[in-house]
Amino acid sequence: MNNSKLITFVAIVIPVLAVMLAARFLGFPVFERIATLLFINMILVLGLQAFMGNSGILSFAHIAFMGIGAYTSSLFTIPLQMRGMVLPDLYPVLKPILLSPYAAIAVGAVAAMLVAALVAYPLMRLSDAAAVITSFALLVVMHTIMVNWSEVTNGPRTLFGVPKATTIYLAAGGAILAALVALYFKESRTGLLLRAVRDDEIAAGAMGANLSLLRWKGFVLSALFAGFAGGLWAHFITSYQPSAFYLKETFVILGMLVIGGAGTVSGAVLGTFVVTFAFEALRATENALNSSSVFPWQLVGLTEIVLALAMIAVLVLRPGGLIEAEEFGATWRKWRRRG
Amino acid sequence: MLEIEGIELRYGAVKAVRDVSLRMEQGELVTLLGANGAGKSSTLKSIAGVLKPARGTIRLDGQDISGLSPEQLVRRGVAMVPETRDVFPDLTVEENLQLGAFCRRRDTRGVAASRERMFDLFPLLAERTRQPAGTLSGGQQQQLVIARAMMSDPRLLLLDEPSLGLAPVIVDRIFEMIVELRQSGVTILLVEQNATKALKISDRSYVLSLGRVAASGTSDDIAARSDLKSIYLG
Amino acid sequence: MAVYVQFLIDVLSLGSLYALMALGLVIVYGILKLVNFAYGELIMVAGYSLFLLGGTPLPWLVMAAIAVLMAIGAGIATEYAAFRPVRSKSVTAVLITSFAFSTLLQNAALLFISPRARTVPLPDIFSDTVVLGGATIPLRNILTIVAAAIMLAIFSFIMKKTVLGLAMRAAATKFTMARMLGIPANLVITSAFALSGLLAGVVSLFWLGRIGSVVPGIGLEPLLVAFIATVIGGMRSLQGAVVGGFLLALIVTTFNYSLPPELLKFRDAFTFSLVILILLWRPDGLIKGPATGQRT
Numbered sequence: 035m036n037n038s039k040l041i042t043f044v045a046i047v048i049p050v051l052a053v054m055l056a057a058r059f060l061g062f063p064v065f066e067r068i069a070t071l072l073f074i075n076m077i078l079v080l081g082l083q084a085f086m087g088n089s090g091i092l093s094f095a096h097i098a099f100m101g102i103g104a105y106t107s108s109l110f111t112i113p114l115q116m117r118g119m120v121l122p123d124l125y126p127v128l129k130p131i132l133l134s135p136y137a138a139i140a141v142g143a144v145a146a147m148l149v150a151a152l153v154a155y156p157l158m159r160l161s162d163a164a165a166v167i168t169s170f171a172l173l174v175v176m177h178t179i180m181v182n183w184s185e186v187t188n189g190p191r192t193l194f195g196v197p198k199a200t201t202i203y204l205a206a207g208g209a210i211l212a213a214l215v216a217l218y219f220k221e222s223r224t225g226l227l228l229r230a231v232r233d234d235e236i237a238a239g240a241m242g243a244n245l246s247l248l249r250w251k252g253f254v255l256s257a258l259f260a261g262f263a264g265g266l267w268a269h270f271i272t273s274y275q276p277s278a279f280y281l282k283e284t285f286v287i288l289g290m291l292v293i294g295g296a297g298t299v300s301g302a303v304l305g306t307f308v309v310t311f312a313f314e315a316l317r318a319t320e321n322a323l324n325s326s327s328v329f330p331w332q333l334v335g336l337t338e339i340v341l342a343l344a345m346i347a348v349l350v351l352r353p354g355g356l357i358e359a360e361e362f363g364a365t366w367r368k369w370r371r372r373g
Numbered sequence: 374m375l376e377i378e379g380i381e382l383r384y385g386a387v388k389a390v391r392d393v394s395l396r397m398e399q400g401e402l403v404t405l406l407g408a409n410g411a412g413k414s415s416t417l418k419s420i421a422g423v424l425k426p427a428r429g430t431i432r433l434d435g436q437d438i439s440g441l442s443p444e445q446l447v448r449r450g451v452a453m454v455p456e457t458r459d460v461f462p463d464l465t466v467e468e469n470l471q472l473g474a475f476c477r478r479r480d481t482r483g484v485a486a487s488r489e490r491m492f493d494l495f496p497l498l499a500e501r502t503r504q505p506a507g508t509l510s511g512g513q514q515q516q517l518v519i520a521r522a523m524m525s526d527p528r529l530l531l532l533d534e535p536s537l538g539l540a541p542v543i544v545d546r547i548f549e550m551i552v553e554l555r556q557s558g559v560t561i562l563l564v565e566q567n568a569t570k571a572l573k574i575s576d577r578s579y580v581l582s583l584g585r586v587a588a589s590g591t592s593d594d595i596a597a598r599s600d601l602k603s604i605y606l607g
Numbered sequence: 608m609a610v611y612v613q614f615l616i617d618v619l620s621l622g623s624l625y626a627l628m629a630l631g632l633v634i635v636y637g638i639l640k641l642v643n644f645a646y647g648e649l650i651m652v653a654g655y656s657l658f659l660l661g662g663t664p665l666p667w668l669v670m671a672a673i674a675v676l677m678a679i680g681a682g683i684a685t686e687y688a689a690f691r692p693v694r695s696k697s698v699t700a701v702l703i704t705s706f707a708f709s710t711l712l713q714n715a716a717l718l719f720i721s722p723r724a725r726t727v728p729l730p731d732i733f734s735d736t737v738v739l740g741g742a743t744i745p746l747r748n749i750l751t752i753v754a755a756a757i758m759l760a761i762f763s764f765i766m767k768k769t770v771l772g773l774a775m776r777a778a779a780t781k782f783t784m785a786r787m788l789g790i791p792a793n794l795v796i797t798s799a800f801a802l803s804g805l806l807a808g809v810v811s812l813f814w815l816g817r818i819g820s821v822v823p824g825i826g827l828e829p830l831l832v833a834f835i836a837t838v839i840g841g842m843r844s845l846q847g848a849v850v851g852g853f854l855l856a857l858i859v860t861t862f863n864y865s866l867p868p869e870l871l872k873f874r875d876a877f878t879f880s881l882v883i884l885i886l887l888w889r890p891d892g893l894i895k896g897p898a899t900g901q902r903t
Contacts, residue, residue, distance in 0.1 A: 178876040335714030342711035447789030459784035476789035
């Protein structure tokens with residue numbers, strides 16, 4: 035690891051640890067909950083960054099892979115005596131298998147990765163609008179399957195009984211690991227070639243770069259992140275339904291990445307922090323206003339409106355996001371040299 | 374009428390034109406010569422408002438026009454015929470011409486008169502008014518884009534390589550038409566690879582090389598200087 | 608006999624709506640290469656306008672006209688808020704702003720109106736039925752077909768016979784060249800969004816006629832339908848969008864008549880897998896159009 039990458043990594047680790055310790059020891063359970071969800075979202079955003087940031091292609095399907103990770107891992111951890119009640123139509127083969135939550139989360143991540151590896155390759159040669167519509171269609175297909183495959187998802191109803199296993203330490207550790215992998219992937223041969231293709235598809239193709247293969251590697255890696263985050267999330271939330279993995283969540287994750295800067299790992303992390311804090315502050319305001327009845331009706335949707343406006347503003351004023359092109363470490367070294 | 378002073382044009386980090394200045398008087402036919410990549414087309418594009426100069430100014434009748442959009446420039450009497458010969462393929466010849474007169478569409482009498490004039494000048498088009506432009510031959514398409522540009526009744530016509538890729542007989546015909554247009558009083562700036570022919574019909578010429586003006590003068594003088602041939606013939 | 612008449616009317620009325628939905632999406636895509644994710648929200652805006660006007664003593668046709676005007680306004684607003692500022696930037700940026708604008712409008716409806724469904728006023732004629740060839744047909748299905756035929760005729764007239772329509776078709780193929788002839792880029796773009804809003808507004812009236820009420824998420828299904836229909840019909844061809852709309856209605860209605868319920872619930876998974884397969888086979892959709900997708 036060279037110097038500038040190390041500085042970037044440290045700059046990511048410090049706030050993660052600081053937030054973790056503050057949330058853990060300030061003594062408010064709600065802080066711990068917010069921080070844990072922040073770290074899980076960070077894994078999702080970093081996963082999307084690994085694909086979108088390097089390839090330049092917008093993917094709507096990301097959240098569906100989070101769903102695959104969540105449902106797959108839950109299948110193996112719901113206590114045996116509850117399974118008949120939660121999933122009455124579960125296939126007999128799956129009924130007796132019980133794994134430890136950590137093993138199950140790993141299985142979920144691998145399952146998401148395998149699904150991505152199987153379906154994504156042919157999609158990777160598409161660009162622009164065709165690529166976006168196919169990824170959107172993929173999201174709809176996987177969502178429809180989650181809503182209707184009652185045997186393993188309990189259909190559109192809530193799946194419950196998932197044991198709580200994700201601690202704030204596990205989530206923080208996962209987030210740090212994800213940042214490390216994302217940094218390495220960006221500078222790897224695949225990452226460098228992907229970015230070359232993004233900047234000039236024809237020239238990079240002429241140099242012999244296999245466009246589909248490169249994008250496929252990025253996509254599969256990003257699905258692995260998403261599946262991992264899904265497993266962590268499921269074992270933190272413990273009961274959920276398919277609607278958790280659809281457009282609303284897509285919008286939040288995309289907002290974090292776009293505001294922070296899709297091109298850089300530092301940007302993805304910064305975006306996750308900024309949007310989470312802004313979201314929680316707004317939600318607290320919303321709740322306070324609702325309970326004090328300043329308005330005659332319930333305020334819902336204010337946070338999303340603000341996030342939407344922030345996204346548009348960032349894309350207009352600073353299209354690359356808060357950290358556009360250069361990782362934090364490189365910028366820091368320039369400052370040091372100048373100062 | 375047209376004065377360009379020290380313009381620099383860029384595509385991202387690449388400088389296509391480093392430092393070009395030129396002047397044109399009302400009614401002149403001026404040729405820009407130079408090898409591929411010398412900056413001829415970019416210079417035309419900047420006059421038409423498609424490329425914004427990074428430095429320098431472009432003045433039309435003494436007014437700075439370097440910040441104007443292509444559509445504003447058409448209204449000021451500048452018409453451009455790009456080398457890509459962009460007809461609207463699924464529209465008919467008639468409809469293509471109608472769009473050429475977009476900014477004076479309310480002047481129905483004037484538009485009808487221009488249309489008649491263009492059909493006199495390009496009789497081939499008159500026979501094919503209802504045919505989709507995409508089905509015309511290359512030479513016919515070239516005549517259509519010139520006629521279409523003339524429908525805006527321009528004072529300054531910018532022609533980018535009108536003879537590109539056409540058969541010699543048709544090239545001769547296109548050059549005759551350029552001369553006819555010029556006689557009707559339009560000021561023309563012509564970019565050409567076919568230097569011999571262009572020098573023959575034009576009043577003055579500029580020779581560009583690597584984004585700078587390498588030589589300028591009357592077309593007869595330029596044609597007589599054998600040392601320049603290696604520059605504009607590439 | 609009655610079943611066939613029923614089937615035919617079902618396909619035609621659903622197809623009429625799908626065709627108009629697809630056309631509204633393609634008019635913007637064809638010229639600007641923008642997949643407008645906020646398109647469904649134009650239908651939502653018309654729906655809520657109708658709901659808000661429900662308490663007034665205005666005749667229904669006036670309410671409907673205002674609702675359509677609101678959809679046109681929302682279309683133009685989309686252009687100003689989400690498209691114009693990022694027009695010269697990357698395709699991805701434009702997609703994200705339109706997605707963000709869609710979320711913005713939906714949540715504005717949540718915030719200022721209600722997350723719950725709101726009933727919209729509909730004329731009595733919408734709930735009448737007629738007997739045709741032995742089948743009892745809701746009159747609104749016939750009205751939908753008639754209205755769509757009129758809209759398609761108007762649309763075709765605008766695109767083929769007016770200078771503005773010609774300018775839009777020209778800009779769809781060669782945007783820069785159109786500007787070099789003096790056709791203002793902003794005029795063309797705003798007109799495309801306004802036409803998109805007009806189509807969405809008219810669709811909204813009949814779509815609401817089918818479902819009776821408006822919710823903030825009402826735009827999602829029309830958006831998905833328009834996606835599929837345009838992909839089937841060719842993403843750059845106006846005629847293709849119409850053909851695609853009717854074809855999709857044929858496919859969906861056939862599924863509805865023939866699939867058993869346990870497979871029918873996976874219908875969307877089938878149709879969207881079809882979309883993916885078609886795009887893999889032909890990335891520009893089945894019918895090739897003339898557009899090139901310049902937009903500056």
